[in-house]
Amino acid sequence: MSALYLLIIASLLVALGFLGAFIWSVRKGHYDDDYTPSVRILLDDSEKP
Amino acid sequence: MTMSILTAPEAISDTRHACYHCGEDCRDEVLHADDHDFCCDGCLTVYSVLKESDLCQYYAIEGAQGISPDPAFYKGKYDHLDQPEVHDKMIEFTDGRLTTVYWYLPKMHCSSCIWLLEHLYRLNPAVRSSVVNFPEKKVRITFDTPALRLSELAALLTRIGYEPYLSMDDLSGKKAGKWNRTRLYKIGIAGFAFGNIMMLSFPEYFHLGQNTSDQNLRTLFGILNLALSLPVLFYCAADFYKSAWSALKGRYLNIDAPIALALSCVFLISIYQLATQTGPGYLDSFAGAVFFMLVGRYFQDKTYAGVSFDRDYKSYFPIAISVLNDGIETRKPITDLQKGDHMLVRNEELIPADAVLQSPVAMVDYSFVSGESQPVERRKGDTIYAGGKQKGAAIELEVLREVSQSYLTQLWNNEAFTREKDDANKSLAARINRYFSLIVLGIAAVTFAFWFFVNKNPETAFLAFTTTLLVACPCALLLSSTFTNGNLLSVFSRNRFYPKNAHSIERLAKTDAVVFDKTGTITLPDDAEIDFTGEPSTRDELVMIKTLVGQSSHPLSRLISKHLADIPASRRVLTGFSETSGKGMAAQWGARMVKVGSAGWVGAVSNEESTGQSSRVYVAIDEVVKGYFTIRSKYRPELPETLSALRQAGIRTYLLSGDRPTDRDWLAPLFGEDALLLFNQKPEQKLDFVRGLQREGRHVLMVGDGLNDAGALRQSDVGLAVSDDINNFSPSCDAIVEGNQLSLLPGYIALARSGQRIIRQSFAISLIYNIVGLSFAVTGHLSPVIAAILMPVSSITIVAFTTLASNAAARRYLKKLTNVIKTT
Numbered sequence: 001m002s003a004l005y006l007l008i009i010a011s012l013l014v015a016l017g018f019l020g021a022f023i024w025s026v027r028k029g030h031y032d033d034d035y036t037p038s039v040r041i042l043l044d045d046s047e048k049p
Numbered sequence: 050m051t052m053s054i055l056t057a058p059e060a061i062s063d064t065r066h067a068c069y070h071c072g073e074d075c076r077d078e079v080l081h082a083d084d085h086d087f088c089c090d091g092c093l094t095v096y097s098v099l100k101e102s103d104l105c106q107y108y109a110i111e112g113a114q115g116i117s118p119d120p121a122f123y124k125g126k127y128d129h130l131d132q133p134e135v136h137d138k139m140i141e142f143t144d145g146r147l148t149t150v151y152w153y154l155p156k157m158h159c160s161s162c163i164w165l166l167e168h169l170y171r172l173n174p175a176v177r178s179s180v181v182n183f184p185e186k187k188v189r190i191t192f193d194t195p196a197l198r199l200s201e202l203a204a205l206l207t208r209i210g211y212e213p214y215l216s217m218d219d220l221s222g223k224k225a226g227k228w229n230r231t232r233l234y235k236i237g238i239a240g241f242a243f244g245n246i247m248m249l250s251f252p253e254y255f256h257l258g259q260n261t262s263d264q265n266l267r268t269l270f271g272i273l274n275l276a277l278s279l280p281v282l283f284y285c286a287a288d289f290y291k292s293a294w295s296a297l298k299g300r301y302l303n304i305d306a307p308i309a310l311a312l313s314c315v316f317l318i319s320i321y322q323l324a325t326q327t328g329p330g331y332l333d334s335f336a337g338a339v340f341f342m343l344v345g346r347y348f349q350d351k352t353y354a355g356v357s358f359d360r361d362y363k364s365y366f367p368i369a370i371s372v373l374n375d376g377i378e379t380r381k382p383i384t385d386l387q388k389g390d391h392m393l394v395r396n397e398e399l400i401p402a403d404a405v406l407q408s409p410v411a412m413v414d415y416s417f418v419s420g421e422s423q424p425v426e427r428r429k430g431d432t433i434y435a436g437g438k439q440k441g442a443a444i445e446l447e448v449l450r451e452v453s454q455s456y457l458t459q460l461w462n463n464e465a466f467t468r469e470k471d472d473a474n475k476s477l478a479a480r481i482n483r484y485f486s487l488i489v490l491g492i493a494a495v496t497f498a499f500w501f502f503v504n505k506n507p508e509t510a511f512l513a514f515t516t517t518l519l520v521a522c523p524c525a526l527l528l529s530s531t532f533t534n535g536n537l538l539s540v541f542s543r544n545r546f547y548p549k550n551a552h553s554i555e556r557l558a559k560t561d562a563v564v565f566d567k568t569g570t571i572t573l574p575d576d577a578e579i580d581f582t583g584e585p586s587t588r589d590e591l592v593m594i595k596t597l598v599g600q601s602s603h604p605l606s607r608l609i610s611k612h613l614a615d616i617p618a619s620r621r622v623l624t625g626f627s628e629t630s631g632k633g634m635a636a637q638w639g640a641r642m643v644k645v646g647s648a649g650w651v652g653a654v655s656n657e658e659s660t661g662q663s664s665r666v667y668v669a670i671d672e673v674v675k676g677y678f679t680i681r682s683k684y685r686p687e688l689p690e691t692l693s694a695l696r697q698a699g700i701r702t703y704l705l706s707g708d709r710p711t712d713r714d715w716l717a718p719l720f721g722e723d724a725l726l727l728f729n730q731k732p733e734q735k736l737d738f739v740r741g742l743q744r745e746g747r748h749v750l751m752v753g754d755g756l757n758d759a760g761a762l763r764q765s766d767v768g769l770a771v772s773d774d775i776n777n778f779s780p781s782c783d784a785i786v787e788g789n790q791l792s793l794l795p796g797y798i799a800l801a802r803s804g805q806r807i808i809r810q811s812f813a814i815s816l817i818y819n820i821v822g823l824s825f826a827v828t829g830h831l832s833p834v835i836a837a838i839l840m841p842v843s844s845i846t847i848v849a850f851t852t853l854a855s856n857a858a859a860r861r862y863l864k865k866l867t868n869v870i871k872t873t
Contacts, residue, residue: 011248018241019238023234026230026233026234027230031230032230035183036163036183040181
């Protein structure tokens with residue numbers, strides 16, 4: 001049975017890690033603009049010759 | 050850099066030239082540079098600026114998508130931005146060396162814009178970085194402060210065509226982002242809790258672990274579930290409780306009240322079961338309900354970035370105006386304007402305060418304020434009211450009243466502007482829900498009493514009570530309206546109709562009277578019907594006329610110039626040009642004398658100058674009258690169909706115009722025989738007319754475009770602002786529609802109505818679920834686990850049904866539109 005306790009704690013920690021990652025990404029503004037980055041990545045960034 | 054600029058030769062070719070920068074057809078002389086054609090100096094300048102900085106890749110991304118810079122720009126226009134009190138309001142952050150601004154650039158429209166704006170550092174090395182937020186049409190620019198002043202940055206953007214929209218009013222924009230983030234946190238946490246509680250509840254779902262050694266696990270799972278649901282209750286669901294509480298304080302029940310009650314019941318019962326070890330509780334349903342409702346509301350309230358509904362007159366006014374002090378021009382914020390100040394208003398600039406004209410003559414376009422389509426002439430000493438636009442040479446004015454006391458701003462003191470439209474109580478879901486929750490509570494109470502007192506079976510009594518509440522949880526009902534309206538909002542916006550929120554859609558569905566404004570709403574703002582009466586002109590003569598009218602900024606001249614689009618203007622021997630305001634203009638074309646203007650000006654005999662229906666512009670060459678142009682405002686071509694479709698749907702139509710009663714005979718049959726067409730209406734009269742209709746019990750949709758409609762838009766049940774460019778500024782309203790989509794108004798109303806039908810149908814579906822579930826629940830046969838599974842299933846059915854049904858309705862009612870899109 002003790003293995004089950006460990007597993008539960010581990011799974012919750014993993015889930016908490018993902019929740020933390022989500023909150024971090026919202027805080028960093030990843031969801032403020034869900035369009036521009038998709039265009040930006042396709043534009044070449046040519047440097048001066 | 051070398052560049053050869055040649056003016057086009059006199060030889061006229063019929064081949065069309067598309068401007069390399071903006072993609073428009075070149076209507077006048079074509080300018081050439083580097084084997085490319087340009088339509089005007091502005092476009093050519095931007096091209097050369099870009100070329101200098103090696104940014105010509107701009108044109109490789111989406112072709113000729115450039116913006117012709119505002120020709121009205123002049124050096125010093127942004128000098129006021131360097132004044133400390135203005136400066137601090139326009140920036141986001143500064144540490145003395147680096148400054149960040151987050152500016153709204155309404156002209157941004159394609160991916161090449163993103164590319165160019167993110168390469169600003171090439172144009173000016175003092176720019177450290179620039180990051181575009183395209184949906185909001187905003188750019189965040191970080192730059193070295195002493196090296197680049199704020200005014201220079203604004204001028205740089207204007208020079209490449211992206212004039213920033215700077216307004217004291219728009220500074221609150223940062224709040225929306227924060228609010229959005231809070232919602233995402235709540236959804237994330239509720240989803241997290243929901244998923245994990247479900248996982249920990251799995252053994253319960255399948256009746257696993259009945260032996261004694263699993264009892265410890267069961268307790269642990271219960272405690273974990275409780276711990277997970279606490280943040281859901283106290284953080285994620287807090288808004289429901291707050292809204293319900295504030296409604297209760299106001300002595301009415303809103304849609305959140307039964308939700309808050311159901312959530313509390315479920316939570317308390319779960320705690321009770323866990324504490325007494327009589328069951329696992331329903332914390333999974335609790336977290337799931339909160340999660341689904343938050344997601345639903347997120348979709349429903351998703352705002353259109355970049356579209357603003359709540360602008361008042363301040364948004365239309367410039368931040369600053371040129372003020373003359375002993376002949377020296379300085380820029381002054383308009384809020385600091387005082388009586389007696391002398392201001393200088395240039396071509397196309399808005400007059401911000403009531404003032405007395407000091408220059409000899411001015412042509413003021415009041416179309417925005419009063420709806421009059423023709424500019425009016427004002428002479429020295431006349432009072433000019435705020436809101437008019439000067440057309441033509443710069444004028445000097447003495448301020449009569451401060452901006453806040455001007456005639457125009459008085460309208461905003463009307464009570465219509467202080468009153469919020471009463472929404473919370475009226476929505477369909479809220480009304481149904483009120484009865485629904487009372488009935489459910491009643492059934493639950495009766496069930497409980499029956500088992501407890503009649504059958505003397507307290508255990509089954511509690512079980513039946515909780516399952517009744519759980520099965521009949523009003524969340525499904527809430528979901529039906531949030532998801533239907535949310536989906537409709539996105540369908541509408543794809544069709545370029547932007548309702549402000551879900552409540553606007555519900556009010557739109559009730560519309561039974563539509564009031565139209567005339568100028569700019571049902572007429573085309575920049576177009577007119579022009580006919581030439583007289584002897585046919587040779588091509589040479591047309592070139593003369595076009596060239597001559599091209600010299601003038603009078604609106605009629607511009608319309609004629611636009612009408613003669615196929616004729617190239619030529620800057621050849623046009624000498625001795627003179628313009629007499631209000632009369633006309635004259636010039637020598639080689640040896641010939643060309644005159645364009647009023648009948649008296651060219652020496653024509655006419656007893657009707659403008660017939661009330663139209664304006665006339667006469668042409669004379671070598672003192673011989675050749676004929677005249679008749680200029681009439683042009684109506685949107687789809688207008689008759691739109692109006693007849695509305696009337697067929699049983700909606701009454703009215704016309705309120707601030708203009709003279711032109712075209713009454715033509716319009717009257719379109720609006721129906723019993724319809725009212727009122728002209729010469731002042732803004733207050735429009736507002737009162739709408740209020741009068743509402744007193745008769747009608748639900749009024751007001752369609753308007755200008756400040757003169759602002760009061761009526763506000764008073765009406767649905768204020769619909771028409772804008773040919775939604776990024777332009779429209780008055781405070783409930784919905785915005787693009788001008789060329791106005792013909793779909795009957796379809797929009799029909800779709801809104803079918804939305805209400807869909808909500809009712811999904812209520813019916815969830816009612817069937819509830820009746821089946823309830824009949825088991827009250828008899829005590831339904832295990833809470835089945836109830837817990839049934840609830841999300843019914844929610845998902847509702848969400849799927851509303852989405853599919855509203856999409857189908859959209860296809861049916863807006864089919865015409867898709868055809869329109871395909872053909873264009």
